[in-house]
Amino acid sequence: MTYLAHINIMPLKELLDPQGKAVMNGLSNLGLKGIEDVRIGKHITLKIEAASEKDAYQLAEEASQKLLANQVMEYFEITVVPAA
């Protein structure tokens, strides 16, 4: 069966995010009020052919650990859904 794994890779909460800070200033300059913090990371979708949702999750986790995320600076969250 085919699954879609949605992976969010974000800078660790303890670290500064200069890109996010720059975007926050940009939004403020555009006149958008009320935005207190901006953090920017990556969103990756994997289309996975696997026997079960659990297998698909494990593959996505292995991909994140081995290639997609740099765990010194980033953390990741995975959600797996059946592909439409």
Added chain:
Amino acid sequence: MTYLAHINIMPLKELLDPQGKAVMNGLSNLGLKGIEDVRIGKHITLKIEAASEKDAYQLAEEASQKLLANQVMEYFEITVVPAA
């Protein structure tokens, strides 16, 4: 009240995603089998101080349209949740 807006900005489905294709080849070289497609976009979280969830959503939508997403090449999805 404080809300968190999670925004996913992804390349339009009609467009090629060369970065995703490169990552797919990388995962294949690492020996991970079963991954059929990879698409890479941005995940942005905005911390928003707003009167209601609807106001927070509208602010996030305006930010996406005016600054965050390039709608010629990208589409965006927004989910708003109360901040913990």
